[in-house]
Amino acid sequence: MHILLPPSERKASGGDGPPLDLAALSLPELTPTRARMLDALREVSRRPDAADVLGLPAGQAEEALARNRALTEAPALPAARLYTGVLYNNLDLPSLDPDLAAERIIVFSGLWGALRPIDRVPPYRLAMNASLPGIGGVAAAWRPALKQALRLDGLIVDMRSGPYAAAWKAGPGPAVAVRVFRERVVDGVPKRTVVSHMAKATRGALARGLIASGAAPRTPGELAKAAADLGHTVELNGTNLDVILHS
Template sequence: MHILLPPSEKKSVAQDGPPLDPAALSFPELRPTRERMMDALGKASRRGDAPEVLGLPAGQAAEALARNRALREAPALPAAELYTGVLYDNLAIGELDLERAAGQIVIFSGLWGALRLTDRIPPYRLAMGVTLPGQGRVSAVWRPALKEALRPDGLVVDMRSGPYMAAWKAPRPAVAVRVFRERILDGAPQRTVVSHMAKATRGRVAHDLIKAGASPETPEELLKAVTDLGYAAELDGAHLDVILPG
């Protein structure tokens, strides 16, 4: 089982430690594209219109741009510690066997392409949906490199958001996890898409599957593993729908 996760906009910062070592990152086939993206992001972050180009909120732009300009010198820390926010808080990596989790989780990134939890990287800001000057849409830049580098064997459990799915299409067998809230209105069940709780739920489902040592090989086995863990869920084609009560 391979669990695909998006990154998080929220990131920790290391106060000291060694800088990035590009040669030490997982998926070494991605290094040429990583180098190209680091150079392009550094240049874009020095532009007068950098906040608009990179889609940065006004209150976060100065800090994000400073980090982007210091990618090769800033202290790096493991992805397991770098990414924070709702999904990663609920993933609760500190409660898991890190070696097992790192072997099953792949994090997709606009700057690094794909990472393992143990890869050491500096804080940065580059979304997969950005159009980077001189490069084009970030997801399109990554598509050929990721196609060559990622060849998973076994079931893929896809918890990425849309822009990150656009960078690499998971081969079969693959199941994308969706989260809905169900309420009873006028005596009939009504489902709505949730956002904040969807991130939390995906993080918790990933945590529980890894902690339980689950190793489903088919969508049906994944459904059984998730329901055995106490979730209300069902299969809908290539989707696993997790249903939250209203």
Template structure:
């Protein structure tokens, strides 16, 4: 089983490790594109319209630009400690066996392409949905390199990424996308709606539970059973595993 995760916008303030060493990162085949994106991001962060190009929200612009300008010299920290958003809070990596988590998780990134939890990188701000001058749309830029670098070797891929990151690399079969719905009874009829914030939390909890249980499903059917056995309402619909939250 291989679990694919998005990054989070929320990140740790900084690390205490040595500066970035691209050659030490997982998937070294991605380094030519990493260098291109790093160079383009540095140039963009010197432009007056950088906040608009990068889609930076008000109140976070200055910090994000400062982080991006200091990427080559800033202290680094492991990916396992960098991302601090809702999904990662519920993933609770500190309570998992580090070796098992590192073997099963790949994190996708607009700046780095794909990473393992043990990779050391500095805090940054660059979403996969950005169109970065002069390189263009990041998902399209990353697509050929990721296709060549990522080889699941027959492992079941459990895809928990959001849309832009999914578009950068299409997981080969066998693969299952995890969706999250809330079910309410309205007028005596069950109605399901897509949730966002709770979807991140739920995906994080499911990833945690699977790794903590030592689960290693090889087929979508085995994944559905494993998730259901862990106490979640899970339905297999084609290539999707639907998690249903009842309220």
């Protein structure tokens, strides 16, 4: 089983280890594209229009650009501690078995392509749906490299958001996308709506439960059973595992 996650815009404030070593990261097939992205991001982050080019909110631009400019000198930290925010707070990667997490979790990234939780990188800011001068669309630039590097056997549990899912199509093993809905009864009729904040929390909790429990589903049906055993209300709809929240 492989669990695919998006990154988080919210990240730890800084690292506590040596600077980035591209050659030490997992999935070494991605190194050439990582180097290109790194150089392009550092260069654009020095421009006066960098915030607009990268689509950064005004209140976050100064800190994000400073981080991008310092990527090769800043102390790095494991991806397991880098990403914060709702999904990662519920996943709580640092408290999980590091070997099992490293084996089962892949975090997709606009800058690094894909990371294992043990990979050490500095804080950065680059969305997968951004465009970099000299490279173009970030997701499109990653597709050939990710296709070559990621040949995953076994069940794929896809928790990525749209831009990150667009960078790599899950396969060749069976793949299930996790969706989250809130169900309310309105005038006696159940109504389901897509939720955002709680969807992130639910995906994080589900990913944590699957790893902490040692679950090893090989098929979508086994995944649905494992999720139900963890206390989630789920439905298997084609290639989607729908998690239903009741209120």
